[in-house]
Amino acid sequence: MLLGKERCYGYDYGFITMRNVLRRLGNLFIGLSDFGRDKTAIDLTGDRAIEWSWVAAHIPENPGAVLDFGCGDTSLSLVAAAKGGNVTGIDIQQVQLPYRVDNLKIRTGDILNFDFGEMRFDVIINCSAIEHVGLAGRYGSADVSDGDLIAMEKMCRLLKSPEGIMILTIPVGKDSVFPPLHRVYGAQRLNMLFRGFSAVKKEFWSKRNGLNVWIKVSEEEALSVQPSESFYAMGLFILKANNSMLPDVR
Secondary structure: OOOOOOEEOOEEHHHHHHHHHHHHHHHHHHHHHOOOOOOOOOOOOOHHHHHHHHHHHHOOOOOOEEEEEOOOOOOHHHHHHHOOOEEEEEEOOOOOOOOOOOOEEEEEOOOOOOOOOOOOEOEEEEEOOHHHOOOOOOOOOOOOOOHHHHHHHHHHHHEOOOOOEEEEEEEEOOOEEEOOOEEEEOHHHHHHHOOOEEEEEEEEEEEEOOEEEEEEEOHHHHHOOOOOOOOOEEEEEEEEEOHHHOOOOO
């Protein structure tokens, strides 16, 4: 029996039409919410485009074993898999991906107590994730004041040395914590975060002069930004591990 126009090729066009209507209503509400907003105010709009493009650009071809920490449902794990990596994504929340790839496995767990066994990684993706570790109330993390430092030390030990790399993006500015949202890394906390690592490449982005557009800035300017719950500068880094700089835990 022939199917009607409204239901063919496996699609329910009534459902699609309703979804499009709801999407347009959502865009309308977003537009109304911006009514009267100070157009010179700066916020984090566009930050994901900067971070994700940086990470994707720096994942090497045939990257080997890859850990995508705090993977969520972004496409970065898929990018690493498409480049030939054997990818393990880990997130504290359960992730349901709309695709299945043989060389991409997602695990649910807390980086602070997840047992990686003998796994070691050539590349670790750490994209806008470490600043949330140990801040309870947003993503389900336990309340651990130095959770970010503990997690970085653990990943330093998981990274193959000296050839392995961590691709890292984090909020930067004057040292601050905005629970339960995020930490912002200034000169003091940044040095603590990088213990056991050396930065082989770094780049900084911020906004200025009331223009809500990201631009590349100096490290000095980025670290001098006064952050808030809704804005900070961004630091983008390629790190290599030096495990000899870490205390022996055996």
